[in-house]
Amino acid sequence: MNDTWHAAVVALCVVLVGLGVVPVLAGVYQYLLVPVHALRNHLSRSRPYLPHVVIVVPAWNEGAVLGASLDRLMQLEYPPDRLRVYVVDDASTDETPDVVLAKAAQYPGRVVHLRREQGGQGKAHTLNHGIQVALADDWMQALLIMDADVIYRPDSLRRMTRHLADERVGAVTAFIREGSGRPGAVARFIGYEYVTAQAAARRAQNVMGAMACLAGGAQLHSRANLEAVGGRIDTSTLAEDTFTTFLTQLDGRRVVFDGSAVVLAEEPDSVRALWKQRVRWARGNVHITRRFRRVWFRRSREHRLGSVEFGVIWFSIYLLPVAMTLAAVGLVGLYFADAVAATDVFRSLWWVAVIAYVFITTMTLLIDPDSARRSWLEGLTFPGLGALVVMIAAWFPGFWETTVPGWFGLTLSHTGLVLWTLLLYTWTVLAMGLAWVVKTVEGVPAVRWLTKPLLYVVGFGPVLCAITLDAYVKEWQGASQVWDKTVKTGKVMG
């Protein structure tokens, strides 16, 4: 290889590694905006406002969780004469109709049972049934879409409605906190993830003026907004929440997140259930990215969805598995082209990662102390113990190769050193592969006990990356769009 080609290969590899830094920097940028929310939030424009609210609860075989949810809704600190709950029973085959009818008798005029005889078409169809009934009555001034299993804190609804006093606001979303009574490892990881993805990220999006998604279990729409987006939820995608969020903003209305409005939800507590749920979400994001392709990176006076900062953050998450893979390819290529340069680039990449990890983890644990108490270990191990080993390798050169073997009077052979170096360089990709192993192991009774330790080694972040990759493969293969319900058991601690 002549010098020019060699230089070109080295440059290309460095660029590939550089692409891996972009999502990390985007994450840090998002977190730098969180403190700005102290000064730039919508609370200054909100005022006491208690409109007539219809709550639509889609329910398919939710008998185990529905009774408690409805009781909690009836205990909301909100004027009882301004609140109605429509439970849309999606042709349930369990005791859901009996539970709802009993609650309708207990709270006459406030809980209404709406039955769909043809069920199983998906959440959006179920919601549309309730929305249609609500819109047919002039009484409704705002509509809250929630999930059957979530528990609203007594003060949460009024903290959401106050933002609708500003007519420029079309929709409001709350902070969904993982609230299982006895959470396992997966639920604890989700608890931490929700602080990063909601309490932190959505505050940053408030500052940017562009919201990625209204939480499916807590989205409040003004009547005007609901009518403007067509009076129905889109049924063609697997991300109906995001679709409505985008339509609202494209039509010139704001979407606001209120972190003090807290809603508790039970989340999946197994890797396989998580995988099923998140593949659906990730495929939905593919649909959104494609459907709104003319929105990205195009400035508009009506909305901020086309801003560069929002686009970079959206695509940093969307293409994270690709960026991680390219970074690994770049490092390995560089190793064979110029091993010294590879060492420098590897250290630089992971230096950025370490700084981002410390800043983001500290901030996340501080933002929501309740979640931090439950999930501090999962916060620290979110990137995985494996990634922490790589971080130490980048920060303390020679620690794993010389210092640790030296404690035992050992020396790493040349072959061992090469293999170890390549392991470090490709960890981001290996972790995604191991995530798939974690999911597989969980399905094998004889070795299921390995799931939890493996999950902490691999990390929750790489598991989410692997799921996203799987979703892309399914989209590419044209897999059918099945709306698989995530099974809930009613163990939310209210």
Place this chain on the structure above:
Amino acid sequence: MSTDDERRWATLTADALEDETRHNARGERRLLLLGLVAAAVTVVMLLLHGVVQ
């Protein structure tokens, strides 16, 4: 936040709700402090790394 405050906010009078919003706005201002703490922890870690190295 005291239970008395929560009880008063639950009366849903305009004054009570405005007070609740002011309280929440103060809670948001706490984010400035959290940002500084997180930045300080990061800087301390960098300094410690410099010392160890």
